[in-house]
Amino acid sequence: MKTTSMFAGALLALAASTAWADSYPSRPVRLVVPYPPGGSADIVARRIADDWAKELGGSVIVDNRAGAGGNIGVDAVAKSPKDGYTIGLQTVSLAINPSIFAKMPYDTLKDLTAIGTVASSQHVLVVNNNFPAKNTRELVAVAKANPGKYSYGSAGSGSTFHMSAELFKAVANVDILHVPYKGGGPALVDTIGGQVDMSFPVLSAALQQVQSGKLRAIGVTGPKRSALMPDVPTLAESGVPGYSFETWFMVFAPAGTPQPVIEKLNVSLNKVLHNPALKERMAKEGIDPTPSTPGEAQAKLTKEMDMWSKVVKERGIKAE
Numbered sequence: 001m002k003t004t005s006m007f008a009g010a011l012l013a014l015a016a017s018t019a020w021a022d023s024y025p026s027r028p029v030r031l032v033v034p035y036p037p038g039g040s041a042d043i044v045a046r047r048i049a050d051d052w053a054k055e056l057g058g059s060v061i062v063d064n065r066a067g068a069g070g071n072i073g074v075d076a077v078a079k080s081p082k083d084g085y086t087i088g089l090q091t092v093s094l095a096i097n098p099s100i101f102a103k104m105p106y107d108t109l110k111d112l113t114a115i116g117t118v119a120s121s122q123h124v125l126v127v128n129n130n131f132p133a134k135n136t137r138e139l140v141a142v143a144k145a146n147p148g149k150y151s152y153g154s155a156g157s158g159s160t161f162h163m164s165a166e167l168f169k170a171v172a173n174v175d176i177l178h179v180p181y182k183g184g185g186p187a188l189v190d191t192i193g194g195q196v197d198m199s200f201p202v203l204s205a206a207l208q209q210v211q212s213g214k215l216r217a218i219g220v221t222g223p224k225r226s227a228l229m230p231d232v233p234t235l236a237e238s239g240v241p242g243y244s245f246e247t248w249f250m251v252f253a254p255a256g257t258p259q260p261v262i263e264k265l266n267v268s269l270n271k272v273l274h275n276p277a278l279k280e281r282m283a284k285e286g287i288d289p290t291p292s293t294p295g296e297a298q299a300k301l302t303k304e305m306d307m308w309s310k311v312v313k314e315r316g317i318k319a320e
Contacts, residue, residue, distance in 0.1 A: 024084055024261055025058035031251070032088040034073025036066045040202055040287075044119055044249045045089045047282060048272050055268035069097055069158050069319060071105060078106040082254045084261035087115060089251050092160060095304035099312035100158045100319045108305065111255050114297035116266045117290045118249040118273065119282060122222035123164045125235060126206050126215040127198045128191055136219045136239030139198075140172050147175035153187030153196040156180050158319045161187065163308070164200040164221050164245040166315050168235065171243040191215060202247060203228060204286040221245040228286050248290065250297055266294050 033045045045062045053060040065073035070093045080086035098108050106112070125136075131150075133139035143150055154162035157180050169176055179196050181187040184205055191199045192214050199206075203226055209215040210229065219235035220226050223244045236243050251269065253262060272278060273289040282289060292300070311317075 022260075024264060025056055027085060028059040028061050029053075029056065029084065030061050030063050030086045032063045032065050032073045032077050032086065034065055034067075034070035034088065034090055037064055040121060040204075040247065041089060041091050041249060043285065044282075044287060047278065047287075048118065048269070051272040051275060051278060052269055055271050056264070069093060069101070069156075071097060071101065074112070075105040077252065078111040078254055080254050082256040082258075084253060084257050084265065087251055087253045087265065088112075089118065089249060091250075092163075092246075092248050092304065093158065094250060094252070095301055096158060096163055096308045096312070097319075098305060099309045100317055102318070109302065112252045113255045113257060113262065114294050114301055115251040115253055115262055116269050116294055117292040117297045117300060118251055118269070119287045119289050120222075120246040120248045121285075121287045122203045122220045122226055122246055123160065123200045124203045124206050124210070124220045124226075124229065124232065125168070125198060125200055125218040126188075126191060126210065127218055128194045129213075129216055130194055131197050131216070133218070134216075136233070136235055139218055140174055140239055143172075143174035143176055148177055150197045151177040151179050152198045152200065153179050153181055153190050154199070155184035155187055155201075156182060157317070159184070160202070160247045161200050162317075163311075166317055167245050167311060168200070168221075168240065168243060170311060170315060172240045188215070202286070207286070226286060227283065248300075250301065252297075262294050 031045055031049060033042050035041050049060040049062050065076050070090055074088055074090055077086055077088035098104055133142050152165050161184055184201050187199050188201055190196050206215060207228055210217045217229055217232045219233055219238050221235055225234060270291040273291040279289055
């Protein structure tokens, strides 16, 4: 009798959860972006928000909650009610931050659950016009011959600019000095001016400077060439085999959010990401939609947390 009662209770709970999900959303969904307006995460969020709202049959409001390398905004989601009305969009920093911050306000795997991946974007290794190397092999050679002589600018410790460069240094086995800036813009300005030798910005951020001849693109960081820079090889194919880095974007909810709600959010998001018009808009900014299931997204997060933990430990990287 006890087993039958427990089974019946579980069925009732499931039915109630499914019925509640059917009426979801009954009020606006808040999509927290843990960075200021204008950055890549904000751009991706605003590209999908209106279409996602239409698919959900409600409204999606982008809420910028910047600070602490994205941790403030993600923590706000982690501590929100588990009802699907406060969700977040974060970059690969969701997997990196637990390794580089001495203290975290939330436990990534315990306090959050993935809804799905959204998109990915390549970075590009750029150098100033006076840099002696013309391609990846030459760059690796001069860096190995002059350990610590050359420098790269980043958008700050723990940023994707920083981590893509540190992964490059690890795979290529070179010593290049890190110079952190308060944002990617100043890092690019000083790369052009020669205060630093190189940088690893998001491809879209460097496109205009490369096209105008102010910067020279050595290689893109992803697994394939970019349609925006078709003549620029990948770093892997041009001298650093095994290297690959992309900034990915993922949406997530507080752990414990009802699974029917997660599924509804995922299915509606994937419909948006398959929209040809959205794909075309994102392509112009060097962004590729990457729909997934919640399970695939969660597995990606877990795998990358493990990978970055090893890289951070080996390189001695810390947030500053």
